Amino acid sequence: MTKVSFLTGRELIDEEMIYVPDEHTSTRPAIYLDNGRLRCNRCNNTKNFSSHRCARCGKVCTYCRNCIEMGKISSCTTLYRWNGPAPKHPDHAGTLHWTGTLSEGQRAASVNVKQAIIHSSEHLVWAVTGAGKTEVLFQGIAAALSDGKRVCIAAPRSDVVRELAPRLAAAFPDTPPIALYGGSPDRSSYSPLVVTTTHQLYRFYQAFDVMIVDEVDAFPYTFDPSLQFAVQKARKESSSLIYLTATPNTEWQSEVKSGKRDATLIPARYHRHPLPVPATRWCGNWKKTILPVSVQLWVKEKLNEGSRLLLFYPHIETMDKALPLFKEIDPRIESVHAADPLRKEKVELMRRGKIPALLSTTILERGVTFQGIDVAVIGAEDAVFAESALVQIAGRAGRSAECPTGEVVFFHYGKTEAMRKAIRQINEMNKLGVERGLIDE
Amino acid sequence: MKQCLLCENNTEMETWLLFFGAKSSSLCPNCLGKLEKITGPLCRICSRPMKEEGICSDCHSWGESIYAGNRSLYLYNSAMQSLLARFKYRGDYALAAVFADDVRREAKEAECDVICAVPLSPSRLLERRFNQSEALIESAGLTHTRLIGRYESDKQAKKSRAERLSAEQTFYPLGQAEGKSVLVIDDIYTTGTTVRRVAEALKEAGACTVKSVTIARSGS
Ligand SMILES: [Zn+2]
Ligand SMILES: [Zn+2]
Ligand SMILES: [Zn+2]
Ligand SMILES: [Zn+2]
Numbered sequence: 001m002t003k004v005s006f007l008t009g010r011e012l013i014d015e016e017m018i019y020v021p022d023e024h025t026s027t028r029p030a031i032y033l034d035n036g037r038l039r040c041n042r043c044n045n046t047k048n049f050s051s052h053r054c055a056r057c058g059k060v061c062t063y064c065r066n067c068i069e070m071g072k073i074s075s076c077t078t079l080y081r082w083n084g085p086a087p088k089h090p091d092h093a094g095t096l097h098w099t100g101t102l103s104e105g106q107r108a109a110s111v112n113v114k115q116a117i118i119h120s121s122e123h124l125v126w127a128v129t130g131a132g133k134t135e136v137l138f139q140g141i142a143a144a145l146s147d148g149k150r151v152c153i154a155a156p157r158s159d160v161v162r163e164l165a166p167r168l169a170a171a172f173p174d175t176p177p178i179a180l181y182g183g184s185p186d187r188s189s190y191s192p193l194v195v196t197t198t199h200q201l202y203r204f205y206q207a208f209d210v211m212i213v214d215e216v217d218a219f220p221y222t223f224d225p226s227l228q229f230a231v232q233k234a235r236k237e238s239s240s241l242i243y244l245t246a247t248p249n250t251e252w253q254s255e256v257k258s259g260k261r262d263a264t265l266i267p268a269r270y271h272r273h274p275l276p277v278p279a280t281r282w283c284g285n286w287k288k289t290i291l292p293v294s295v296q297l298w299v300k301e302k303l304n305e306g307s308r309l310l311l312f313y314p315h316i317e318t319m320d321k322a323l324p325l326f327k328e329i330d331p332r333i334e335s336v337h338a339a340d341p342l343r344k345e346k347v348e349l350m351r352r353g354k355i356p357a358l359l360s361t362t363i364l365e366r367g368v369t370f371q372g373i374d375v376a377v378i379g380a381e382d383a384v385f386a387e388s389a390l391v392q393i394a395g396r397a398g399r400s401a402e403c404p405t406g407e408v409v410f411f412h413y414g415k416t417e418a419m420r421k422a423i424r425q426i427n428e429m430n431k432l433g434v435e436r437g438l439i440d441e
Numbered sequence: 442m443k444q445c446l447l448c449e450n451n452t453e454m455e456t457w458l459l460f461f462g463a464k465s466s467s468l469c470p471n472c473l474g475k476l477e478k479i480t481g482p483l484c485r486i487c488s489r490p491m492k493e494e495g496i497c498s499d500c501h502s503w504g505e506s507i508y509a510g511n512r513s514l515y516l517y518n519s520a521m522q523s524l525l526a527r528f529k530y531r532g533d534y535a536l537a538a539v540f541a542d543d544v545r546r547e548a549k550e551a552e553c554d555v556i557c558a559v560p561l562s563p564s565r566l567l568e569r570r571f572n573q574s575e576a577l578i579e580s581a582g583l584t585h586t587r588l589i590g591r592y593e594s595d596k597q598a599k600k601s602r603a604e605r606l607s608a609e610q611t612f613y614p615l616g617q618a619e620g621k622s623v624l625v626i627d628d629i630y631t632t633g634t635t636v637r638r639v640a641e642a643l644k645e646a647g648a649c650t651v652k653s654v655t656i657a658r659s660g661s
Pocket of ligand 2: 054055056059061074077
């Protein structure tokens with residue numbers, strides 16, 4: 001690690017600033033008064049502060065509670081950034097070593113992403129689940145890197161970062177990306193190509209010419225204005241901004257339809273089969289029955305057919321009650337939730353086909369691919385199952401070219417608007433896919 | 442309605458309770474529910490949960506001292522671990538408020554003449570910006586008297602149990618506590634070594650008895 005590779009593009013607090021400031025270093029206070037209102041320069045928080053007598057500055061000192069997990073910022077904290085010349089890109093940066101082919105739908109998106117990157121503009125890629133959105137970025141990233149630009153891909157969770165990094169390293173072996181997340185070993189390295197959790201962007205300042213935000217509709221990004229601020233702070237004033245999503249929110253959907261938002265839609269999967277359309281089935285008060293008869297019959301039937309199942313419950317409490325009942329059907333059935341210490345192991349067992357069915361909260365709604373599964377939601381009318389969650393969940397079925405079909409059932413105790421909208425969205429995409437010749441019938 | 446100090450939820454409190462002078466909590470029912478109060482039979486000296494009430498083997502082996510015992514309030518479960526880590530290591534001073542009522546009540550019950558915080562070494566204090574023991578006392582609206590100081594030392598947390606037990610005295614007397622009973626308030630009671638060293642230094646300052654109140658009881 002050299003000083004330049006450590007400091008370039010970063011904005012750090014006293015504890016992180018391990019080098020003596022030089023003529024290229026500029027500083028600013030971490031917390032300041034903005035028109036009489038306290039504001040944190042790292043996360044833009046204006047509401048969540050606390051204070052105490054501080055042993056460092058000897059005064060009653062205010063600190064930011066919002067970004068404290070990234071290292072405490074107080075009134076007496078200084079932010080350091082270094083404005084010296086950045087490291088040169090290696091030779092052949094931007095030479096693309098990926099040899100796959102793009103689907104027709106991907107190709108259009110790839111061209112548009114590349115244009116947006118060249119012209120430093122904004123572009124949304126709305127790609128259905130299983131469309132293959134990562135490959136859509138390759139041509140644009142290659143152009144940026146050959147141009148000497150610095151590229152960042154921000155994802156909502158560290159498991160996504162860890163999954164993306166090796167794929168990018170294979171495509172761009174001359175500029176292997178650094179992967180940033182809490183506790184990552186790459187924390188103090190430099191690469192023109194960065195894959196990071198959105199949280200780690202708090203530590204960057206006007207660093208990137210290309211900012212790609214993956215799963216822009218996902219938690220926590222959509223619900224946390226300070227993460228959105230972090231993304232803006234980390235991009236250069238003149239830079240491109242690429243959004244990727246399978247499930248844009250209602251506002252963005254209508255902006256795309258009315259042409260107000262520059263976007264490319266990929267309505268079909270890479271393997272040219274339609275998206276499985278969810279069926280809806282009334283199952284009575286599942287909160288009372290926990291494992292309704294209709295669900296039980298469906299599960300038994302599917303397991304007898306040799307199918308593997310991914311079953312969603314809205315809350316841990318009901319899922320915990322349901323698990324023993326499922327184990328009576330097959331003792332190998334397991335459950336996972338966000339704080340499950342064995343989450344990774346169970347997901348891995350499911351991936352390798354060792355578990356016939358896995359119960360899950362919404363934690364597995366995105367990002368996981370299990371081959372050849374059928375999917376059910378129990379209690380689909382619950383408020384946690386928004387339109388986007390249901391589209392994502394349905395998108396777990398039929399993802400691979402080997403098993404491109406799969407059944408999706410929403411078991412419910414009263415149909416909701418979110419269920420109707422999700423099914424409408426999936427049908428619309430399939431229709432568009434057929435119209436554009438992206439689906440073989 | 443206030444926001445919970447640990448999550449996005451609001452703290453709930455029945456309005457009629459507020460009417461009768463109950464103070465609203467600083468955590469939501471969900472976060473509060475994850476903290477486990479210590480109940481059932483305890484070691485009479487150190488508050489260790491036991492099969493039946495008595496004096497635990499550790500406390501037997503300590504022998505005679507002016508240290509009269511410890512009262513711990515919560516089990517050191519994973520929720521408490523992450524709460525105290527955020528409070529002490531991340532430096533989220535505001536979390537001391539979670540225990541304000543507990544500390545105030547226990548301090549009153551202990552009926553001591555003065556309250557003393559466990560000091561940090563000068564470098565540790567600079568690193569952390571505040572002393573967690575003082576924060577707990579201040580947030581309860583109580584005052585602490587500086588009766589002892591602490592020399593620089595190696596990091597306690599990294600040491601094994603055996604190393605900690607044999608660690609040298611790092612506290613020294615500062616103020617006058619002639620004939621006084623002293624209450625020490627801290628976040629965690631593990632082996633009791635720290636608070637017993639504190640008691641020794643307080644004895645040198647003239648204290649006649651020392652008790653402690655700690656938020657969590659770790660160790661088995
Ligand atoms: Zn902040
Ligand atoms: Zn300060
Ligand atoms: Zn809470
Ligand atoms: Zn004991």
